[in-house]
Amino acid sequence: MNSSTSASAPSSDVVPCTDLSCRAPLFILLKSSAVWLVLSSLFGFLATMTFHKPDIFADCSVLTYGRLRGVSSSMFLYGFCLQAGIATMLWLFVRIGRTPLVHGVVTCAGAALWNLGVTIGVIGIFSGDMTGFETLEMPRYAALVLFIAYTVLGIVAALTLRNREPGTFSVSHWLLIAALFWFPWIYSTANLLLLTFPVRGVTQSVIAWWYANNLQFVWFSLVGLGTGFYFIPKLANRVLHSTCLAAISFWFLILFGSWGGIPNRAPVPAWMPALSTIGTVLTVFVLLTVAMNACRTLGCGIPNDLPEEDRLPLRFIKFGLFAFLLAGAMNIIGSLLQVSSYTDFTWFVPAKAGLQSYGFFAMTLFGAIYYFAPTLVAGKFWCPKLARAHFLLAAAGVILGLLPLAIGGVVQGSQLLNPATPFMDIVKHTVMFIRISSIGDILLLAGNVIFAINLIGGIIRYYRAQVEVIYTAATADVIAAGGRP
Amino acid sequence: MNYGPLIFLAAFFALATSWFGFVLKPQMQIGQLSQTVTVPGNDTYPLNRAGLAQQGAEVYRANGCASCHSQNVRQFGTICEVVLTATGTNQTALIAALREIKAGASDQEIASFLTGLPKQLVIGPSRAVADKAVDSIKSAGGKTVMHIKPAGPELARGWGERQSVAEDFLYDSPVMLGSQRVGPDLAAVGMRLSDVNWHLRHLYNPRLEVKGSVMPSYRFLFEKRKLAAGASPDALVLSAGAGVPADAQIVPKREAIALVAYLTSLRSQEPLFTAPYSTATPPASSGTNAPGTNAPVAGASPTTNSTTTPAPAK
Numbered sequence: 160m161n162s163s164t165s166a167s168a169p170s171s172d173v174v175p176c177t178d179l180s181c182r183a184p185l186f187i188l189l190k191s192s193a194v195w196l197v198l199s200s201l202f203g204f205l206a207t208m209t210f211h212k213p214d215i216f217a218d219c220s221v222l223t224y225g226r227l228r229g230v231s232s233s234m235f236l237y238g239f240c241l242q243a244g245i246a247t248m249l250w251l252f253v254r255i256g257r258t259p260l261v262h263g264v265v266t267c268a269g270a271a272l273w274n275l276g277v278t279i280g281v282i283g284i285f286s287g288d289m290t291g292f293e294t295l296e297m298p299r300y301a302a303l304v305l306f307i308a309y310t311v312l313g314i315v316a317a318l319t320l321r322n323r324e325p326g327t328f329s330v331s332h333w334l335l336i337a338a339l340f341w342f343p344w345i346y347s348t349a350n351l352l353l354l355t356f357p358v359r360g361v362t363q364s365v366i367a368w369w370y371a372n373n374l375q376f377v378w379f380s381l382v383g384l385g386t387g388f389y390f391i392p393k394l395a396n397r398v399l400h401s402t403c404l405a406a407i408s409f410w411f412l413i414l415f416g417s418w419g420g421i422p423n424r425a426p427v428p429a430w431m432p433a434l435s436t437i438g439t440v441l442t443v444f445v446l447l448t449v450a451m452n453a454c455r456t457l458g459c460g461i462p463n464d465l466p467e468e469d470r471l472p473l474r475f476i477k478f479g480l481f482a483f484l485l486a487g488a489m490n491i492i493g494s495l496l497q498v499s500s501y502t503d504f505t506w507f508v509p510a511k512a513g514l515q516s517y518g519f520f521a522m523t524l525f526g527a528i529y530y531f532a533p534t535l536v537a538g539k540f541w542c543p544k545l546a547r548a549h550f551l552l553a554a555a556g557v558i559l560g561l562l563p564l565a566i567g568g569v570v571q572g573s574q575l576l577n578p579a580t581p582f583m584d585i586v587k588h589t590v591m592f593i594r595i596s597s598i599g600d601i602l603l604l605a606g607n608v609i610f611a612i613n614l615i616g617g618i619i620r621y622y623r624a625q626v627e628v629i630y631t632a633a634t635a636d637v638i639a640a641g642g643r644p
Numbered sequence: 645m646n647y648g649p650l651i652f653l654a655a656f657f658a659l660a661t662s663w664f665g666f667v668l669k670p671q672m673q674i675g676q677l678s679q680t681v682t683v684p685g686n687d688t689y690p691l692n693r694a695g696l697a698q699q700g701a702e703v704y705r706a707n708g709c710a711s712c713h714s715q716n717v718r719q720f721g722t723i724c725e726v727v728l729t730a731t732g733t734n735q736t737a738l739i740a741a742l743r744e745i746k747a748g749a750s751d752q753e754i755a756s757f758l759t760g761l762p763k764q765l766v767i768g769p770s771r772a773v774a775d776k777a778v779d780s781i782k783s784a785g786g787k788t789v790m791h792i793k794p795a796g797p798e799l800a801r802g803w804g805e806r807q808s809v810a811e812d813f814l815y816d817s818p819v820m821l822g823s824q825r826v827g828p829d830l831a832a833v834g835m836r837l838s839d840v841n842w843h844l845r846h847l848y849n850p851r852l853e854v855k856g857s858v859m860p861s862y863r864f865l866f867e868k869r870k871l872a873a874g875a876s877p878d879a880l881v882l883s884a885g886a887g888v889p890a891d892a893q894i895v896p897k898r899e900a901i902a903l904v905a906y907l908t909s910l911r912s913q914e915p916l917f918t919a920p921y922s923t924a925t926p927p928a929s930s931g932t933n934a935p936g937t938n939a940p941v942a943g944a945s946p947t948t949n950s951t952t953t954p955a956p957a958k
Contacts, residue, residue, distance in 0.1 A: 358671055409655075418662045428673060438662075
């Protein structure tokens with residue numbers, strides 16, 4: 160819808176032409192992802208309302224807890240995370256490669272198609288077509304649309320990448336290229352083998368776990384770290400401490416991280432959880448190398464001499480980095496046989512996943528977006544007060560929303576392991592933690608709304624200014640000719 | 645030299661390893677799994693669900709029941725049970741052996757083991773302790789049977805008799821193992837709660853059946869009809885506190901009946917070669933290895949001592 164305006168944008172500003180090329184497609188991707196983000200936290204909040212008042216949606220088949228959870232998670236993962244991740248990836252290819260985005264109109268079409276896919280998927284879940292696999296809730300007809308949309312966007316990304324200037328290949332490219340090719344692979348595998356031609360028995364669960372881990376841990380880490388490796392040195396005005404360490408993080412992540420996700424004591428042959436645990440434990444090297452690299456680059460602190468517009472993105476990305484390390488540590492600890500008997504089937508698992516996907520990935524993307532959205536319009540884009548409020552709300556929301564869940568999960572797990580504790584007592588104790596974490600959910604919702612208002616407000620402001628410029632230019636002739644007779 | 649393509653290929657293979665490991669190999673190993681038989685009993689297992697229960701599985705899937713309920717009972721090791729089945733002729737030696745095993749037991753307790761056999765001698769210790777007890781009874785001329793039983797808090801809660809295994813899910817599609825236990829595990833809920841009406845009332849309003857439950861009510865699966873139109877045979881029998889007006893009745897829709905058929909069909913409990921257990925010996929009542937929970941042991945003759953439990957893999 161906005162695709163035509165980018166062509167008519169004035170070129171008098173200081174916008175480098177490489178960034179200008181991707182304005183309209185990126186605006187579509189960012190704007191839609193912000194809307195999905197708000198909707199996702201809204202429906203997530205409705206889902207937790209069920210714990211406060213179990214009969215609240217009793218007469219409405221559309222709003223069962225399970226459907227609300229599925230919708231909220233799909234909107235967040237596919238509507239926000241993947242969409243904003245692709246937007247960031249495209250921008251990084253353009254920026255690092257110093258080349259314009261190819262086929263702006265096609266990209267816009269791809270973005271529109273992606274949103275159509277998410278919409279169809281959400282409607283499908285509401286109407287009862289949820290697949291029954293976590294992180295892959297959307298039915299296969301929606302998955303087809305999403306896959307086509309990703310192919311379009313992926314081809315654009317690959318062509319843009321190919322056009323890069325010689326000598327601009329950086330370590331971020333490694334991670335982003337791997338992510339670019341890995342998603343269609345895992346997504347097609349999961350959809351073909353789980354929904355189109357379903358395999359038999361628990362093989363389905365194994366593939367679903369493999370997919371969920373590769374999406375939430377590997378893909379998010381690849382894109383998040385690829386973004387981080389570009390932005391941390393850039394924003395802090397330093398050079399990345401060691402490209403070699405970053406390469407080690409990359410290889411360990413794709414070689415071992417992709418093996419995780421199979422819970423211990425699952426009803427599958429024992430070698431699967433065993434291998435999965437080994438793979439997950441070996442990702443400790445990813446955490447160590449990333450921590451070392453970031454710490455040496457930043458000198459363990461935000462430098463004081465940064466301009467304000469760089470401080471906030473860096474704050475988001477640093478928060479994301481801490482969350483990455485913590486979520487990674489929780490992942491490793493939770494994969495150990497002894498610990499997993501406490502943590503599996505408890506709220507510890509969603510807390511870990513939330514820390515990885517919101518605390519790390521979404522926060523890193525927020526940081527990136529706060530940096531790169533103004534470069535698309537060559538001017539003031541954000542309201543700094545709202546942006547700061549967003550950071551505070553998001554950070555507090557992550558901590559207040561996930562910490563009680565993680566603690567509650569461990570308490571719940573240890574009570575479940577004691578058969579003398581009646582199940583209803585455990586439920587009662589656990590619900591208390593969930594209720595506390597609802598406060599965090601509200602903060603996140605508020606933060607997301609502020610982000611969306613700020614982003615969409617910026618876009619509207621920009622286009623209004625453009626229209627004024629065009630209007631003035633168009634009426635200038637008339638005025639110059641002496642105005643109305 | 646340009647290493648780009650080489651690095652690309654290496655990354656490709658690095659990622660592909662996990663695809664081979666967790667997609668292709670499982671499909672080759674457990675994707676071809678076929679029906680098996682129960683041990684003992686030799687009945688075909690698992691059987692496909694009846695049509696109504698299959699429709700119920702769709703209701704379970706569509707409403708996301710798996711986001712709060714798992715269907716995966718975990719086993720945390722095994723316990724050994726040693727049952728004394730015959731005293732033999734050398735009572736003095738046997739009493740000495742019993743003293744050794746039951747350290748600190750009074751004479752009266754020791755004497756009680758000599759009558760009314762079979763009796764549970766030891767339960768719960770490691771295999772080595774159980775073996776030692778078996779040996780010492782054997783050398784004293786007595787006879788014992790050792791059972792190896794699955795153990796763990798989830799089994800102790802009554803969520804099942806054994807752990808869930810791959811065979812249980814052979815006919816499920818999608819397989820909904822679940823990752824959360826907001827509510828109890830449902831792998832064998834059909835065994836512990838087999839009353840269809842209980843399930844219907846529980847779905848209509850969980851708090852009627854379980855005090856303090858946080859499960860949402862699924863009232864949309866039911867219809868409220870005026871009694872004047874004629875009493876339905878399917879109407880729920882609800883207590884006065886259920887909040888239903890006196891002139892109305894609550895009739896389950898087809899989805900509710902299907903869902904309950906599915907829930908009561910969840911009975912992953914048969915003893916299998918991959919998940920063996922012995923259903924015998926409630927303490928000091930009988931010594932038979934009854935072939936399944938659906939054949940309750942009542943006044944079984946205490947003479948068999950030849951049957952033993954198939955030993956688990958480890």
